[in-house]
Amino acid sequence: MATLPGEGPIELAKPTNPMISALFSDLYQFTMAYAYWKADKHLDRAVFDLLFRKNPFGGEYTVFAGLEECIRFTATFHFENSDIDYLRTVLPPTCEEDFFAYLKSVDCSDVEIYAIPEGSVVFPRIPLMRVEGPLLIAQLLETALLNLVNYASLVTTNAARHRQVAGSDKMLLEFGLRRAQGPDGGISASKYCYIGGFDGTSNVDAGRRFGIPVRGTHSHAFVSSFMGVEEITERSLPNSNGNEKCDDFIGLTQRWLSKLQATDSFRGLFSYTNRSELAAFVSYAISFPTQFQALVDTFDVMRSGVPNFCAVALALNELGYKALGIRLDSGDLAYLSKQCRKIFSVIEKEFTVPGFGNLTITASNDINEETLEALNKQGHEIDAFGIGTHLVTCSSQPALGCVYKLVEINKQPRMKLSQDIVKVTIPCKKEAYRLYGVEGYALVDLMKGVDEPVPKVDERTLCRHPFSESRRAYVAPTKVEKLYKCFWAGKSGISAEPLPCLEGVRKRCKAQLAAMRPDHLRALNPTPYKVSVTGKLYDFIHFLWLNEAPVGELR
C-alpha cells in the first residue's frame, strides 16, 4: 500500500541509527587505541578484512547485507566531548590527556572501504569488506561494522532461503516485530527480509522508514472484543458504486449465512457459527469493504470462521465489493487450506460468484523453512505466508559469526595462525574475482594479492584451495567479475561508488541468486561453492605460515 522509494543513490548525510555513536564498541578497541597511540603506531597504514567462516543454516550460500549502514557509520564517525568524557572514566587514570585530544580529532577521512556490493551472494573466507586506514581508526570501526553486517547478512540470507523454498509465486510477509530481539532487531529484520525477497511486512515503522509495503488485518482480540451483532450501531453500507446503500448489512449477511447453511453441499457443517465472530467480521467489513480479509480460527475454522467469512464476503459481493480472503493461524495448515479452497470453489459455482474460488488464503503460526518444505510436500492451497519468529530471530542459527582480521600493516602481510584451520586468516591486501562458466553460472571465487595480474576471460587460471594442497583446478572463465568496489574513499580522491537504494539492493539479491547454479542453493545437501586463491597467494600463505608458527608446531 505504501509507495516504493525511487531508484537512486543514498544520501550519506542522513544520520545513521541514533543508537550508534562512536562508543558503540567494545572497550578493548579503546585500550588498543591507547596502546597504538602510545607506541606511535596509530598512523600505521592497516588493512582489515571483514569475513565469515561458514555459511549459515546448513546452507552453501550467504547474502551480504548491512553495507549501507556500515558506510553511514563510517561517514559520520567522530567523537563528541561527552564520548571522550565517558572514556576518561573507564580508562585508567594513567592514560595521557593528549590521547583524548587526539581522539577528539579523528574521523574517517583517511579510511577507504572496499566491499562486495550489498545484496550479493557471498561465500566463506572471501572478505565482504576490506577496510584500509590508520591502524587506530580502522581498529575502532571493528565492533560497529561487525554488528551491522552480522545480523543483516544472517536475516537476509534467512529470508532468501524462505523465498527459495516457498517459490516465486507465493506472497511472503514478515510478521516478526513482536518477537524480534529488541526494537532495532525488529526494524532491521523488516528491511533485510525485504532485501532477501519478502514482499512486505506488518511493521508500520519499517514501512515508513524504508518504503516497504505493509500488510495486516485483525487479530483474535478483535474477534473476542465483540459479543454479538446487536451491539453494532452502524448497520448500513454504501454499494461499491457509491450510488446506492444497503440499510441493513447485518441482515444481508445473516440471509447469506442462512443460504449457506441450507446449501446441500454444506449440510449440517455450518449449523452453529459463533455469533461474536460474525459480529466482528461484519464490523470489519463495514470498516474495510474494499479490503475484507478475516482471521478465521478464533473458535473453529471449518464450523465457524469459514462460514461466517463466506456469509460476509457474499453480502459484500452483492454490494459490488470483492473480499480479499482469509488468514489461518493454527491447526493443520495444509489440510485446512485445501478444505477452505474447496468451500470457496463450491460457493463460486453454487452462487455464480466469479473469482470466489481464488480468494487469497494466508497462513501464519510458527512457520519456518521446514514448515514450508513440509507444506510443499503435502500439497496446500496457501497463497501467502505471514512469517515471524523463526524468520526474524533466525532460530535455526541466530548468529553469523563475522570476524575482522588484520591482514596487512605498513605493507607487511599479517596472518593469524590457529590450531583450528578454519580460524587461520589469509594474509595480504587482496582482490577477489568471481569466475563464470559456459552455462553462465558462477563457478569459483578467486582471491589474489593486489599486485598480481587480473584473471582474464578464456585464459587458464589456476585456482587453489587456500589450505589443501591437492584441491586445485585450472579454470578458463567465460566472464570475470571484480568483486570489490570502493564505497568509502575518504579524502583519497578515489571515486566512491554510490550506494544503491533499497529497491536496487533487493533487485541485486534476486539477480545474484538467479545467477547461481541451483544445486548451491537447494536446502537439502547443497553443493559447496568453490572459494580459491591464486598459485602465488597459496605459496605465499604457506611460506608465511612456516615462518610465523612457533618452532615444532604447524610446520
Next chain:
Amino acid sequence: MATLPGEGPIELAKPTNPMISALFSDLYQFTMAYAYWKADKHLDRAVFDLLFRKNPFGGEYTVFAGLEECIRFTATFHFENSDIDYLRTVLPPTCEEDFFAYLKSVDCSDVEIYAIPEGSVVFPRIPLMRVEGPLLIAQLLETALLNLVNYASLVTTNAARHRQVAGSDKMLLEFGLRRAQGPDGGISASKYCYIGGFDGTSNVDAGRRFGIPVRGTHSHAFVSSFMGVEEITERSLPNSNGNEKCDDFIGLTQRWLSKLQATDSFRGLFSYTNRSELAAFVSYAISFPTQFQALVDTFDVMRSGVPNFCAVALALNELGYKALGIRLDSGDLAYLSKQCRKIFSVIEKEFTVPGFGNLTITASNDINEETLEALNKQGHEIDAFGIGTHLVTCSSQPALGCVYKLVEINKQPRMKLSQDIVKVTIPCKKEAYRLYGVEGYALVDLMKGVDEPVPKVDERTLCRHPFSESRRAYVAPTKVEKLYKCFWAGKSGISAEPLPCLEGVRKRCKAQLAAMRPDHLRALNPTPYKVSVTGKLYDFIHFLWLNEAPVGELR
C-alpha cells in the same frame, strides 16, 4: 571501572529508545483501531493480559524484564502529525478523516498498567502485565509491549541461567555486541545480562547508558600489528612508586624471559616464543602498567603466549606493579587453564612473587551454558568468563513467545479458545499471588478473579490446575505475596509504584532466584513450579468454555 548509578526511582520524562514511535507496531493494530472507532467501541474498557506459555531453554523458570521500557513507552505514547500522515497512506482511502483527528488526540492517560516487578522470577500463564484502558489504545500498545518484554525477559533469563551454572564466585562478562541481532540487540543485551547476574560488559555504549562496569584488554589484531620489539620507540617505564624509572623495560622483560627459559621446571618448553607477540605485550604493559592483561593464544598458548606474558608480568612486578592475568580464546579451556595455573604457581614459588599463582585466568570463545557445565565437570582454573554469541542471541531458543490477550471488555470476561490447550487463555481481570511454604520457598502461584477474597496466611486455599480436573491441592501458605503493582496509573488517581533503578532490578533478580527451591532452577530435569487458579475461577473458566465453544466441539 565505571561508577554505578545510585539507587532511586527512574525519571519517566526521559525519552525511550529513539527507534520507538507510536508507529512501532503492526499494521493490523491500526486497521483494528479504525474498525473499533467505526463501530463506536474504541472507548470500551478493555483488559489485556501479557503472558508467555512456556519457559525458555528447557527450564522451569523465567526472569521478567523490560517493564521500565514498557512504562516509558506508555508514558510518552502519542502520534505526531507525520505519523498520522504516513498512516493515511497505508489505510484505504475510504477511512474517515475524523478517525485520524481522533488518533492525534490519544495518549495513555486513561490506561493503567499492573505488573509483576521487573527482575522477578515468573512462570507460564501468570500474566506479567495487565493492561487496562480504552480498547483502541490498549490494543495499539500490544506490539511495542511484546517487543520490549520478549527479548528482555529471554536474555535476562539466559544470563541468570549462565550465572546459576557458573556459580557465584566467577566473574561473568558479556562480550556479545558484535554478534547481537542489530545495534539495539547489543545494547539491550548488555543491560539485561547485567540484570540477570553478569558483572560487566565489553560494550562501552551500554556502560555509559546504564552505568554497567565495562571490561576489555586487546584482540589478536593488536598482537598481529607488531613485528618485533625493535619497533617500540618508548622503552622506559616509571616504577609504580613514581620515584624511579626503568630506562629499558624491553631489556628487563627479555632478561626475565631468559630466566624463565633457563628454569628447570620449564626446560625446553619456552625456547622459541614469538617475537611480535612479546613486542605487543611489552607495548601493552607500557601503556597499562597497572592493568596488564594479555590475550595469549595468537600463536601458541603454552609455548609462546604464556611465557611471553610471564616475562612481562615479572618485569612489571620488579617495578612494583601487579599484572592482572591472561585471556584464553581458543583450544581446550579446561586443560589450558590448569596448565597456566601450574606455571603461575611454579613462578610464584620459584621467584618468590606472592599472588602470582592467583593471576586471573579469563576464558572466552563460543562459551554457552553447556560449555560451563562441561568445564565444571572436567575441573578448570578459570576465574572469569567472557560470553558473547550464545548469550546475547539466546541461541538455544532465540524467542520467548509472549502474547497479549483480551480477557475482559466492559466487565464481560473474554476467552480465546483453541484446539491446542496451551493456547486457551484464562478469562477475566485477575489478581495473582505467590504462596510460600514452611521452608520459606515459593510453593505455588495462584490466580483469582479480582472480586474474590485474597488468600490468607495459614488459611487453607484450594489451588487448581486451570485445565486439568484432577490436579488440585489445598495450600496453607506461610506467606502470601501479591504479584501485581500498579506501575502506570495515567490520570486515574491511583498511586503508581516508582520504577526501581537498574541496580535495584538486578538485586531483585538475585533475591528472587535465592527464594526459589533449587530444584526449580537446576539445568537438568528441573521440577516444574506450580501455577494455579482458585476453585471459583476454575469453575468459571469451564462454564465459559462450554458456552463459547461451537456445538459439538470441546464439550
